[in-house]
Amino acid sequence: MAARTVLILLFDDAQSLDVTGPAEVFAGAALCQGPRPADTYRIRTASLDGGPVRTSSGLTLVPDHALADAPTPHTLLVPGGRGTRRPDPRLTAWLREHGPRAPRLVSVCTGAILLAEAGLLDGRRATTHWAYCDRLARDHPAVEVDPDPIYVRDGNVATSAGVTAGIDLALALVEEDHGRDTALTVARHLVVFLRRPGNQAQFSAQLSAQTARREPLREVQHWITEHPDDDLSVESLASRARLSPRHFARAFQAETGMTPGRYVDLVRLEQARRLLEDTSDGVEKISRTCGYGTPEAMRRAFARTLGASPAEYRRRFCAPGTRTPGRRPSESRTS
Known part of the structure; x- marks a missing residue:
């Protein structure tokens, strides 16, 4: 089985944990495969011009590619953060063109707002961080916003709530791709629950x-x-x-x-x-x-x-x- 490319979008004022949390899960799954890590995930990052981005916490991330040169992904992951409040129109345009080509489209936190701006959530059920669900519903009435779950799957599109919910969603995807044992090993390594089910409320x-x-x-x-x-x-x-x-x-x-x-x-x-x-x-x-x-x-x-x-x-x-x-x-x- 060929490795699934996971492409993570980077932009200024992204939430760093929305990037690194899922990345650590997918990378951990690759390590679990021993001598055959190439059969799991190939993680790549990309920004608009290929230059470094500064996250909302001040952490600087250096991408692997410019978006124009990025490989076609199996899983396209869009993080959230302050940078989604006034997104660069070029980023939205790229998502509108390339998002539908990805077999699996994933957002963490307010990354759902970017997907909605690109029209990729129209007619779909979705969620985002509880503090932004009203905005998502108001600005994008074609999206069926569910404010309760920590993540929502609708066809090949998966959206999740804030920060740690991105880890939960990534673990669910690993379990779907490679089985419960692999996901459990990753969860134990990261010292997190194997899986908080997506239907679990954002507010415990x-x-x-x-x-x-x-x-x-x-x-x-x-x-x-x-x-x-x-x-x-x-x-x-x-x-x-x-x-x-x-x-x-x-x-x-x-x-x-x-x-x-x-x-x-x-x-x-x-x-x-x-x-x-x-x-x-x-x-x-x-x-x-x-x-x-x-x-x-x-x-x-x-x-x-x-x-x-x-x-x-x-x-x-x-x-x-x-x-x-x-x-x-x-x-x-x-x-």
Whole structure:
């Protein structure tokens, strides 16, 4: 099998991690192949004129090519960053002409804005960094913008949310191209999750809630995340924080922006979704592991928040080896 060329576009004020994160994943996959690295990925970078670019962090990157001389890629990757706010028209024109020729088109963060400017997302479902989803939808009404997932696949086009989501997407592509073992080896080397599924919300429970200012409340937040199957009643959590239940409930909501009960619900739901997606454990076992107690309680939580039963959710996003692609169920963002 011939190596897949991954061409990464470079431009001034690009986000450096949008470039280097996916590049490290693809490079790691090549290293995993031992004496046959040429069978995996051939990574190349290119800027408009072939000259160095200065990223938004001040890091200078030296490309391999000018865009006019760049090899035809299998995977064309467009990073995000401040440089996408007022893109060079020549870059947009190049994407408009050459983007459709790539068998796989990928953006990280606000790189989706460049793809949209070039008309490459029209009629497609896409995402970008949560802070720019409204702008993408407003400026490009032909794009179906989904602000929730960390990445979205629509045919041969894949768009992802901010920074680390580009690593998640790159790992998913490696798993698709070379199997789970290779992707797992890369993930272990980079000390990241093998795969946060693309349908996972950009806001996890920990990001949806603010981090409490006071140490006892922060410790409680961490305890909830690590022990979803424990007694997480207000009384128990208040005792852990050494506060009265009434004082604890008021302070937790004031400092995190949500009630203790809502935070517990989000943590349990997030854990249950991950286990349904990544394991073959039965619903009864998962309901116990995540603190629901019974499959019926877990079913009610899924129906209330995701509009789907655990069994239906698993059919759409099933465990490795039996995975079938699907759309993410709608999810309430209310707290």
